[in-house]
Amino acid sequence: MTAGTAQRWGSTLDSVVVYAQGAVCRRLARGSVPPDGRVRVTGLPRSLDPGSLRARVLGAAGVRVTEVRVEIEAEPQGTGAPDALRREAERLREEYAAARGRRDRQQVLIQEVQGLRPVPPARKREDPHRRTAVDAWLELADFVDGRLTTLHARLVELEEALVRVEHDLGVAEDRLARASTDAPSAHVTATVCAVLTLDVSGTLTDAGDAEAEVELEYGVPGAVWVPAYRLTHRQGDGTGRLVLRASVAQRTGEDWTGVRIALATADLRRRTDLSKLRSLRIGRRQPAPAPSGWREPPAGLADLFAGYAAAGPRPATTAMPGAGAAGAVSGAVSGPVPPPPPPPPAPQAPRGYGAPPVSPPPAAALPVPGGAYGGPSPAPARPGARPGAQPGGDARSFAGAPAAMAPGAPGQAPPPPSPPPAAGPPQPSGAELDYAALVLCGPDEQAGRRGRLFPDSPFDPVAAEYRRRAEAVAALPLPGHAVRPRESAGSFDHRFDAAARADIPSDGTWHTITVGEIPVGLRTEYLCVPSVEQTVYATLVLANATDQALLAGPVEVTVDDDFLLTAALPTLAPGGVRRVGLGPAEGIRVTRRTHLQESASGLRNHTTVLDHRVHVELANRLARPVTVEVHERVPVTSEPDVRVEERADWTAPEAGAGHEHHAPGTRVWRVDLPAGGTAALDGGYEIRIPAGKALVGGNRRS
Structure with missing residues (x-):
């Protein structure tokens, strides 16, 4: 099948799922199925992963996809191309x-x-002294x-x-x-196509060409995203609007125009294949069954190329290497051409289809450079000679080298023995069982590859460069307070679907899109720790009542239609409660005073009593009632002889899942202050220390 014989279908990008790194795109193509079922779908990006391409038929009974392949077409770019x-x-x-x-x-x-x-002229010894030409100096x-x-x-x-x-x-x-990487290069336009083979049932074939809609799914690197939020709140209202947004950057090689965007926290590169559990048998050992479709290589396969090897190398004609992604421009090189270099050593994996595990070929099996094509064949290599050495060629190749350099000579270590072949039948990989992708190696290959089937996996430098440029977006600096989704999601994966279609060009910069609105419970509370700082801070308490987690990220807080600040929202699990700080509240004042009294008690005054008194005063200067949470801390001891007795109406904060983490010994007062009201809080605790464990002197107030 060629590009001219296959029917072409245009495709449009419909939806994209952006993962923590990378994305999965879905394209739709529609057309009439030709009689031979061969269809070429165009429009795919250059950076796609060929192994991730999937295809299926939508809503057409009797039509199914039997094969899908990736092919690349290259053609010269016209003079009027946008560049x-x-x-x-x-x-x-x-x-x-x-x-x-x-x-x-x-x-x-x-x-x-x-x-x-x-520069004055040279003066001779007998010449009299001359006067300096001042006028000439000044003119110069x-x-x-x-x-x-x-x-x-x-x-x-x-x-x-x-x-x-x-x-x-x-x-x-x-x-x-x-600029977007969707634009073609300066000279060559490379088009990635998906070649489909469709199978149509007999009833549809008799009726005529069948209409079918095909969905293509493929993965691409070079896409990242981080969450962001916008919070709108009105003072005195118990609810608020939390809008989930996302900053998305992509350099996949295609512009996402009018596509449905979904955001996922999963790792697209994580392996999801299941491990194979082999059965355990009791009794005699049985050989492992051969894989399906496995055939042993025919006997005498190496002798098939004996005459070709004896004929010597090919004529001295070399083709210029290709300069494009899919095609190459070749030309003959005139003049004398040096003989081709020896081929590289045969790779150990993957092995050829039908070939048992082979050890590195011996020296005698390697190709021996000889004379011109059609000339006398080279002499067979003698045992123990260097690979590719000519008879008597040691003196010419190594001028002045001693004869002891030859393997097997006295004073030379013997070559290491080749590893024994693995026991049992060969185990082909998944690539070796993909029969349509296997290529028969010709006589120019190495002795261990001639006449055998190997997976066709040529290295494409252009595709590698596209993928390298695409993966560069992972190193973009994050926006302020942004956290990558894999770090904030923890061990759970979440997906967020955008409510509307969006446009994201392939330029490698951050673009913000709106995902949707998340209902949250919201209330305003004021928090202060007067023992550390006598300042009251305003906070928003968010309660997540949805079944999805809110990932960590920046949140823009707007109170009463006025932008207040951009804060960092921590990860909020379903049912969790977190605080978002809004800064100092200048309308609420707090004052804290302490008093310490030291005394002794007991029959012989063997117990030191430290009586701490705490007095906190609050004043609300706002025009609305507020709730203030005052934090204090009580000493915590691990000594059984040291006791701490509390004398206050404070309470210990709640602990457990969904609650904030507090330091040991934290105590909380919750006070409701009316508009313009004040409140006084009194508390304290006694520390009873045995006289033998008490310290003399020091600061007993802290």
Whole structure:
């Protein structure tokens, strides 16, 4: 099948699921199925993973996909192709080089003029003394000064022009770097196609061409996302609007225009295949069953190429390597061409289809360079000789080398023995069982590969470069307070579907989209720790009542239609409660005073009693009632002889899942203050320490 014989279907990108790193795209293509069932779907990106391509038929009974392959087409780009940014950058580079050259030549000219000095003529010994020509010196100085004034003025103009061109070049290069990678290259347009083989039932074939809609699914690297939020709240209201947004950056090689976006926290590269559990048998050992479709290589396969090897190397004609992604321009090289280098060693994996595990080939099995094509065949290699050595060629190849360098000579370590072949039948990999992708190796291959089937996996440098550029978005600096979804999601995976379609170009920069609105419970509370700082802070208490977690990320807080600040929202599990700080509340004042009294008790005053008194005063200057939470801390002891007795109406904070973590000994007062009201809180605790364990002196207040 060629590009001209297969029917072409256009495709449109419908939806994208962006994972923690990478994305899965779905394209839709529709058309009439030809009689042979061969269809070529165009429009796929250059950076897609060929192993992730999947295809299925939507809503067409009697039509199914039997095979799907990835093929790349390359064709010259026309002169009218859109490449304005690249051409502008090239033009500015040339203009910058020319401006820099003019500036450098002007500097050289200034240095030449500055080097002008009056040189008196040589005087002989018998000549009388001459008077200095002052007028000539002054004329030369005036000429140099005037010339330098003109040259420096011109130099200033050239430097200003160079600065302007350098600025324009920097702007053009920045635009080119930020431009979408969906545009074709400068000279060759590479098109990635999915070649499908559709199977149509007999009833549809008799009725005529069947209409079918095909969905293609494939994975691409070069896409990342981080969550962001916008919180709108009104004072005195117990609810708020939390809008989930996402900052998405992608450089996949195709623009996402009008697609449905979904965001997932899962790792797209994590392996999901199940482990194989082999059965345990009691009794005699039985050989493992051969894989399905396995065939042993025919006997005498190596002798099939004996005559070809004896004929010597091929004629000295070399083709130029290809310069495109899918095609190559070849041409004959005239003149003498050196013999081809010896082939690289045969890879150990993957093995050829039907071939048992082989050890590295011996020296005698390697190809031996000989004379010209059609000339006398080289002599067979003698046992123990170097691979590729000619008879008597040691002196010519190694001038002055001692004969003891030959393997097996006295004083030379013997070569290591080859490893024994693995026991049992060969175990082919999944690539070796993909029969449609196997390629028969020709006679120019190494002895262990001739006439055998191997997976066709040529290295595509263009595709590797596309993937390398695509994966560069993972190193983008994150926005403020942003956290990667894999770090904030923990051991659970979540998915968020955007409510509307979005446009995200393939330029490798952050783009913000709106995902949807999340209902949350919201109330305003004020928090203070007067023992640390006598300042009251306003907080928003968020309660997640949904079945999805809220990932950590920046949240823009708007109170009463006024933007307040951008805070960091921690990860909020389903049913969890977290606080978001809003900064100091200037309308609420707090004052804390302490009093310590030390005494002794007991029959012989053997117990030291430290009586701590805490007095806290609150004043609400706001025009609305508020709830203030005051935190204090009580000492915690691990000594059984030291006791701490509390004397206050405070309570210990709740602990467990969904609650905040507090330090040991934390105590909480919750006070409701009316508008313009005040409150006084009194508390304290006694520390009873045996006299033998009490410290003398020191600061007993903290």
